[in-house]
Amino acid sequence: MNSVSVFAATRHFFTLLRPSSYRLWSALLYLLLASYPLKAAPTQVPLTVTEQVYLSAHPVLSVCVDPNWLPFEAIDQNQKHVGIIADLLALVGSKTGLQIQLHPTNSWDESLIASKSGQCLALSALNQTPEREQWLIFTDPLLEDPNVLITQEQHSFISDVASLNNKTIALQRGTAMAELFTRDFPNLIIIDTDTEPEAMQLVSDGKADLTLRSLIVAAHTIKKAGWYNLKVSGQIPGYENKLRIGISQSEQTLRGILNRGIAAISEQERQQIMDRHLSLQVVSEVVTDYTLAYGLGILLLAVIGTSLFWMRRLNILNQQLSVMAQTDALTQLTNRHGLNLTLEKDLERAQRYQHPLSVIMMDIDHFKQVNDQYGHLAGDKVLVECSKLLRDNLRKSDIICRWGGEEFLVLCFETTQEQAVHLAELLLGKIRHHHFSEVGKVTVSAGVAQANPQDNAESLTKRADSLLYEAKHNGRNRVCVATENLDTMARSKEPNRE
Incomplete structure (x- = not known):
């Protein structure tokens, strides 16, 4: 390229840089915007x-x-x-x-x-x-929304669905309730429908005995559709809509x-x-009679108030049922079902963070003889006294449950097998020296096991149960523990000789 060409090219470049040359500035602005990363619209919740x-x-x-x-x-x-x-x-x-x-x-x-x-x-x-x-x-x-049972007006209150034999229930096809009722209530004859209103119509026409509907909309739907021969006849705890x-x-x-x-x-x-x-469902039509409008408003308030009242009662009932399901009625201790709900998670947490966790399985010695000699009422009193004695002498962090019959299980957090043995000996001593009001003296045997990295809830409790039976076999009124674990713990405390 000669000097004349270089001069011409340079002159053209500076000409483009003049303010009147908007094409260059537009191009530069376009490239700048295109290369700038666009951010998504801001959200109200933090995301990872x-x-x-x-x-x-x-x-x-x-x-x-x-x-x-x-x-x-x-x-x-x-x-x-x-x-x-x-x-x-x-x-x-x-x-x-x-x-x-x-x-x-x-x-x-x-x-x-x-x-x-x-x-x-x-x-x-x-x-x-x-x-x-x-x-x-x-x-x-x-x-979340509870379901209620809908029947014709003359039907009696339904307290137990399982007691209804050869009754027909209309349920919308493909719904969760249709699936659950098919599985849980073989005593009912299920009629499939395409929609929930169709199921309501079958009950109104007497072609089905009952149906299931949302509590929030059941009363309003009955009035709106003119199904004045229908009513709410019961509810089933545990069959709520959790949408x-x-x-x-x-x-x-x-x-x-x-x-x-x-x-x-x-x-x-x-x-x-x-x-x-x-x-909106109530006022969607043009109302020319204000008296009717006021009546509908009062009806709506009544429906909402009734719905909220039943929802609150249902929540309280569900909480009570949950507590009852996890509590032993006689001793007021956690029952086996209640402990099983958390035992697996507690064990996994201890294994993940390498924290010690032990269980003590205990059984009242010769309890059958107590029942045979003094009667089952006396035996029940022994169980109540024993459970109170155990509970009062445990640490706040320990969990005790009635495992079944005359067996108790204590879950000991942050506790090695050696520490659990000392606790078990303390508990057996308290029971050994206690005078039971109905039968006098009672003793207890125990098996102690510490969780290892390979354990699950079943293997841990099974090992403690085996050690309990070993304590029974060796004469009762004693604590039995896997000696190899104690040897391992003793070796782990020895100084490093390398």
Whole structure:
């Protein structure tokens, strides 16, 4: 290139830099913006780095819904998702940054099929059941709602569904309650329907004896549809609707994002959504008679008040049932079922952090002779006194349960086998020197085992039980422990000779 060409090129370059040469500045601005990383819209909940990366790559969540389940959810004539669940999902989306996209279907069965085939990544609101766990994982509950039994007006109150023989119950096909009732109540004849209103109509027409419906909407639906011959005839603790979002099994990160959004929904936000949809159902028609409008308003308040009252009573009842299910009625100690609920987790935690954990299995000696000689009432009093004596002499951190019959199990946290042996000897001594009001003197045998890294709850308690029977075989009124473990502990305390 000669000097003339170089001069011409340089002159052209500086000409482009003049303010009038907006093309260059536009190009530079474009390149600058294109190279600047765009950030996703800010969210109200904190996400992990993994969740942020997932959200950037998959901002849209396709959802299948029940198209005919008002006031919970439906697909309207404009192919829009509406109802309580729709508003809750929208709230989850706004709090997490997820874009909720409806995958329209014509029925709940179609939604289930679309979910199984991968046409939609999530199902909006459904109960968790063993059958659904075959292809779905579930979030925390988006909405909790008890179910009630609906019958004709003349039907008596139903206190025990298992006692109803050859009764027919109409249930919507593909629902969790249909699955659970088929499994748990073989005494009932189940009539499948396509929708819940169809099930209600069958009961109203006398073609089915009963159906199951949400407590929140049952009373309002009965009045709105004109089913004045129907009533609420009972409820079944343990068969509540815990409506969760079901998502494909591979989407663990997505579940974490959704759970964060669900946890961020306040009770006030949830109640506002509930009130808005229940109110809309009442005033959706033009009211020209204000007396009727006031009557409907009072009816709505009565329905909401009744629903809240029963929901509160049901929650209290469920809490009482939970405590009763985990407590031994005679001794008021935790029962075996109650301990099993936490034992596996306690053991896993101790193994993970390498903290010692031991169990003491105890059994009252010659307890059959006590029952035979003094009677079962006296035997019960011995069990009560013994349990109180054990409980009063344990540390606050220990857990004692009635394992079964005259057996007790003590779970000792942060306790080596050697320390558990000392505790067991203390407990046996307290019982040995106690005078029982009905029978005089009683002794107890015990087996002690410390958890090792390979143990599960079953193997640990089984080892302690074997040592208890060894104590029985060796003469009773003593503590038996695996001697090789004590030898191992003794060797571990010796100084290092290397």
